[in-house]
Amino acid sequence: MLRLRSQTPSEWIDIVRRDLPTFLRDHAHNERKVSQSALALAKDNPERVELTDAMVDLAAEELDHFRQVYVRLRERGLTLGFDRPDPYMTAMRKLMRKHDTDLYLLDRLVLFSIIEARGFERFHMMAEALPEDDPLKAFYRDVARDEALHRVLFLKLAKLYFPEADVDARLDELLEEEAKVLAILPLRASVH
Numbered sequence: 001m002l003r004l005r006s007q008t009p010s011e012w013i014d015i016v017r018r019d020l021p022t023f024l025r026d027h028a029h030n031e032r033k034v035s036q037s038a039l040a041l042a043k044d045n046p047e048r049v050e051l052t053d054a055m056v057d058l059a060a061e062e063l064d065h066f067r068q069v070y071v072r073l074r075e076r077g078l079t080l081g082f083d084r085p086d087p088y089m090t091a092m093r094k095l096m097r098k099h100d101t102d103l104y105l106l107d108r109l110v111l112f113s114i115i116e117a118r119g120f121e122r123f124h125m126m127a128e129a130l131p132e133d134d135p136l137k138a139f140y141r142d143v144a145r146d147e148a149l150h151r152v153l154f155l156k157l158a159k160l161y162f163p164e165a166d167v168d169a170r171l172d173e174l175l176e177e178e179a180k181v182l183a184i185l186p187l188r189a190s191v192h
């Protein structure tokens with residue numbers, strides 16, 4: 001079972017709601033990048049059919065999330081804006097063991113499941129915090145539901161290709177690391 005080791009403080013929601021354009025732009029770029037990451041996983045593992053099948057679908061779904069956030073930016077008269085550095089993702093990527101092909105795949109799958117879990121937590125917070133009459137409420141509820149499914153998908157794929165005990169042990173380590181990464185980052189109007 002994947003349970004995050006830290007909880008996002010409620011101040012995060014206040015920061016996001018004070019600067020919604022910055023948050024929406026960051027969210028859009030996040031969706032764009034996870035779509036690209038799914039394509040990269042397919043490209044790097046073309047003989048693993050279950051993984052490729054899942055990543056082709058996921059890339060399309062995340063690209064659709066990107067499109068949906070982009071539409072909401074444009075509805076507000078906003079541009080996409082330049083992508084900003086994401087210190088959370090930079091730190092998370094450093095945790096991947098790239099020197100070994102198998103370990104690298106295991107780490108990518110486990111880390112992406114944690115990243116999806118964090119996305120679920122934050123989009124769910126967003127959906128809960130918004131008033132009933134805000135059209136973004138239903139949108140964030142839907143996105144949160146999708147990210148919750150992606151969290152399970154990555155973990156399922158990890159357990160398809162690696163022994164369950166190895167996956168659980170690495171998950172335990174990386175959940176600890178993720179909580180440490182998040183603890184030292186300032187709260188911003190961004191997904192992470």
Ligand SMILES: [Fe+2]
Binds near residue numbers: 034
């Ligand atoms: Fe997404």
Ligand SMILES: [Fe+2]
Binds near residue numbers: 034116119146147150
């Ligand atoms: Fe996702």
